[in-house]
Amino acid sequence: MTSTPREFTASGMAVRTAAILFVFVIAFTALLSAAYLWTRPAIEASALAEKMKLLNDVLPAADYDNRLLEDTLQLPPTPELGLKEASTLYRARQGGRPAALVFEAVAADGYAGNIRLLVAIRADGTVAGVRVTQHKETPGLGDYIEPKKDKNKTQPWIGQFVGRSLANTAEKAWRVRKDGGEIEYRAGATVTPRAVTKAVHNAVRWADSRRDQLFAEGTGQ
Known part of the structure; x- marks a missing residue:
């Protein structure tokens, strides 16, 4: 055809x-x-x-003089910090001396699930700062853990941890006041601040027990 x-x-x-x-x-x-x-x-x-x-x-920029994004360690999954995946730790130095460690932590027992944190611990063991980077807590009730959503702009709730350390804060004080500790909380939302407080305390203990080792490790290890 x-x-x-x-x-x-x-x-x-x-x-x-x-x-x-x-x-x-x-x-x-x-x-x-x-x-x-x-x-x-x-x-x-x-x-x-x-x-x-x-x-x-x-961690205020004035508190370190090294290239923070280049002086890092790759951490494996770290149960003590609530991290199930690898993460990056940043090491701040001032004049070549250890200044602070900045790393992630997770509060796995938030009211609506995981609450991700960024924590800075100074070389002397005191908390330099804490920020919530991700959460699903109830809007208008438990979201005050995030500074931009906290109605108290002069003294945000998350600022209570600054300056605290294992040396100046007793073990039982690392709890919300309802549980006999020193951390303030907002009525009607106890689960959220309790979870964050526990996670920050764990982060302080973790950093305190490994500080010298973490600063001594080679970059990227």
């Missing part, structure tokens, strides 16, 4: 259409790649600035 001129024409049109689509896909992909390469430096710079802002929220 021989093909008719109409069949040859339809076949040619199909091939031409496929070729045009192929060229279009190649061109579109090239444009996307060019756009990504063009905007990548700005995106990376923005991410870097955001990370530094968060780090400086828990």
